[in-house]
Amino acid sequence: MINEKPQLHQSMIKTLYSCGEQFRRRYGARFGWNDKEEIIPPGIALVIGIATYKSVNKNRSAKIEKG
Numbered sequence: 001m002i003n004e005k006p007q008l009h010q011s012m013i014k015t016l017y018s019c020g021e022q023f024r025r026r027y028g029a030r031f032g033w034n035d036k037e038e039i040i041p042p043g044i045a046l047v048i049g050i051a052t053y054k055s056v057n058k059n060r061s062a063k064i065e066k067g
Contacts, residue, residue, distance in 0.1 A: 006030040 006027075016023040028034035 012023065012027055015026060024033055025038040026040075027037065029037045
């Protein structure tokens, strides 16, 4: 099996630029710095925003279908 190099994505670079410690905790396992990655679940504002978006979108779709 071939060892693949870890990829750097735009979001990873943005995190590294804004906070090096957050980058190390979140992506450090990919580079061999940590044993595991610390993934922070989304906050309540994001959950509420997604729910609001889905309900508005469903309401809009129903209005388009039924006139």
